[in-house]
Amino acid sequence: MTVLTYASPFSPGHPFSRADIVWMKWVEQQAGGSIKIQPYWSGSLLSSEHSMPELRHGVADIGLITPIYARGGAHLIRAQAGFYGGLTSFAQQTALWRCMAAADPQFQRELHELKVLAVQGGNLPGIVTRDRAIRTLADLRGLRLRAPSELLAVLKDLGADPIDMPMGEVYSALAKGVLDGVVAPPDTLKSLHFAEVAKYFNTIKIPRGAYAARAMGERRWRSLTDEQRALFERSTEVWEKALAAELLVANEVGLASGREHHVEFHDISADEQAKFNALYERDGEARARALARFGIDGMPTYRLARSLAAHVTDDNSIRCSRDET
Numbered sequence: 001m002t003v004l005t006y007a008s009p010f011s012p013g014h015p016f017s018r019a020d021i022v023w024m025k026w027v028e029q030q031a032g033g034s035i036k037i038q039p040y041w042s043g044s045l046l047s048s049e050h051s052m053p054e055l056r057h058g059v060a061d062i063g064l065i066t067p068i069y070a071r072g073g074a075h076l077i078r079a080q081a082g083f084y085g086g087l088t089s090f091a092q093q094t095a096l097w098r099c100m101a102a103a104d105p106q107f108q109r110e111l112h113e114l115k116v117l118a119v120q121g122g123n124l125p126g127i128v129t130r131d132r133a134i135r136t137l138a139d140l141r142g143l144r145l146r147a148p149s150e151l152l153a154v155l156k157d158l159g160a161d162p163i164d165m166p167m168g169e170v171y172s173a174l175a176k177g178v179l180d181g182v183v184a185p186p187d188t189l190k191s192l193h194f195a196e197v198a199k200y201f202n203t204i205k206i207p208r209g210a211y212a213a214r215a216m217g218e219r220r221w222r223s224l225t226d227e228q229r230a231l232f233e234r235s236t237e238v239w240e241k242a243l244a245a246e247l248l249v250a251n252e253v254g255l256a257s258g259r260e261h262h263v264e265f266h267d268i269s270a271d272e273q274a275k276f277n278a279l280y281e282r283d284g285e286a287r288a289r290a291l292a293r294f295g296i297d298g299m300p301t302y303r304l305a306r307s308l309a310a311h312v313t314d315d316n317s318i319r320c321s322r323d324e325t
Contacts (some may be wrong), residue, residue: 002228003036004220007046007060009168014191015250016064016120017041019242020214023118026238030231037062048166055217056113062216067110068148068209069166074110075294076301081209082150082284083305085277088205090244092318093121097210099308099320104301111212115221117232118239120213122185123251127202128194129181130174133264134202137272146170147183150209153283154276155183167192174198187250190257201258204268207280214239281306 006024010017024037040046046054046063052070055063067074068081080100087093097119101107127134127145134140141159148164155162165173167188173179174197182194183206189195221229258265268276288302308318 001034001036002224003038004061004216005038005040005045006062007040007044007051008064009043009046009048009051009166010041010064012039012041015187015246016243019239019246020064022242022246023235023239027231027235030235031228035228035231043168048168052111052114052215055215058217058219060217061220062117062214065114065213065215066211068150068211069164075291076104076106076296076298077110077211078149079287079291079298080301080305081148081211082207082280082287083302084207084209084309085280085284085306086309086312087207087318088124089316090121090240090247092312092316093208093210094119094240095318095320096305096308097121097212099318100301100305102320103304106296106301111215113218114212114215115218115232116212116215118212118214118236118243119210120240120243121210122208123187123247124208125183125185125206126204127181127206128184128188128198129200129202130177130179130198132180133200133266134181134204134268135266136268137275143180144178145181145183146173146179148209150284150287151183151206151280153286154279157279157283158276170194171197185251186254186258187247189254189261189263191250191254195254195257195261195263198263200264200266202266202268204273204276206276213243 008017008020027037028035046060048066051063051065052067067077084093084096087096137158144161145155146165147155147162152162152164170179170182171193285302288298291298312318
């Protein structure tokens with residue numbers, strides 16, 4: 001029997017982990033008992049910030065990775081997370097990632113020595129705040145907000161004081177008043193217990209980028225048999241469908257939890273949403289151009305992303321052009 005370790009910074013009850021468990025059971029069933037996956041949860045084996053180098057060095061065989069939060073070495077992957085304006089579904093997000101990754105070899109260079117097993121999108125974030133309701137973009141001024149890296153410049157332009165930190169540290173920071181709020185989807189009101197430490201949620205539609213989120217170290221991948229590798233290749237669709245399904249359920253559960261904890265929900269006007277969208281679009285291009293300092297030409301990937309997002313098909317899906325596929 002081949003025993004493979006799987007590591008995640010999240011608890012086994014988190015929506016990500018529930019999808020991971022669906023995937024594990026599928027792999028073990030399909031392998032007919034010849035593969036066993038041993039999970040290690042809650043950061044007991046793999047860290048949030050250093051998961052990619054840890055996987056490369058064999059700390060775990062398979063793990064949850066977050067290259068969009070990497071401190072270095074994943075510059076294009078971090079930047080591309082800001083290229084998803086106009087997309088609303090997990091399927092659209094993951095499809096756009098694959099189109100970009102197929103067109104630009106820089107993606108694979110940044111994921112060197114890793115075999116990607118699943119790509120992850122997510123529910124669209126809003127803004128969770130501790131003590132101040134957000135009704136207009138002007139209400140963001142002066143607030144210290146945890147946000148993903150692709151939104152830092154946008155929020156600074158709106159007068160906020162954004163910072164990037166691992167999501168696992170946000171609950172404590174909100175509870176202590178170190179943070180005034182966090183850019184996060186409704187599912188976090190339950191999954192990360194934000195409804196316990198925040199009073200308000202603004203439903204502004206903030207684009208969400210996709211990223212390579214589950215991977216195996218390349219050395220461990222090469223040690224598998226051809227049959228085992230083929231099984232893991234087939235498992236990608238299972239894993240991504242499980243993630244999409246769990247996140248949709250978690251979104252509804254999060255909204256319900258927010259109502260139970262008397263979180264106030266506020267919408268934002270169409271004009272304010274349009275203003276935010278324009279800032280997001282402008283910043284995405286600026287981030288693409290700024291990659292030149294790392295010797296990366298990010299503009300072709302940015303233009304491809306915006307072109308594909310503007311031509312979502314009638315069934316709300318994204319198709320790569322023949323060249324990209």
